[in-house]
Amino acid sequence: MDLEVGDKVSLIIGTETHLGFTVLIDESFEGLLYRNEIFEELKENQRIAGYVKNIREDGKIDVSLQPQGFRNAIELDTEKVIEAIYDHDGFLALTDKSDPEDIKKELRMSKKAFKRAIGSLYKQKQIVIGEEGLTLVKE
Structure with a gap:
């Protein structure tokens, strides 16, 4: 995995969950966009820019719609x-x-x-x- 925290990435919005939305990152990795990071209406299959917020020890990736820092x-x-x-x-x-x-x-x-x-x-x-x-x- 060649992603780092803070990287700008391309997201494809997936299904809505109780935590937020699943996302496909750079058409290669699965990630999660938490509800508290969302300030606009999102639709499944919508393409949007995002940022890597955290890469967890289990390999899961958290993303944000705002740059980190x-x-x-x-x-x-x-x-x-x-x-x-x-x-x-x-x-x-x-x-x-x-x-x-x-x-x-x-x-x-x-x-x-x-x-x-x-x-x-x-x-x-x-x-x-x-x-x-x-x-x-x-x-």
Whole structure:
């Protein structure tokens, strides 16, 4: 097996189980995508990019739809938030107090990831966090 944790891989979604979805990795290996890693609707036989999260001692492979590692994940999440703010004309009606389901529906990320992303954007002075939502800082 020439896979390593963090590798970007091609996934084909398989059957749904009580844990998540079985997946075929790079058309060669079987793996598992856990429910808590899924922030979008998936269909059987759907092709999607993923990342190797863990290779267990028994040879089974866990995958994620987000890259592994704090820096990679935050960069992707901050890009998603910025794009969403642009798409909503400079204001996004979500805050750190928003319902996790609203965040998941709008941005396809967890509330934890959202809070990390907006914290990073706020520190970089790219957004203002208001009572009603996020506003892009004009340059």
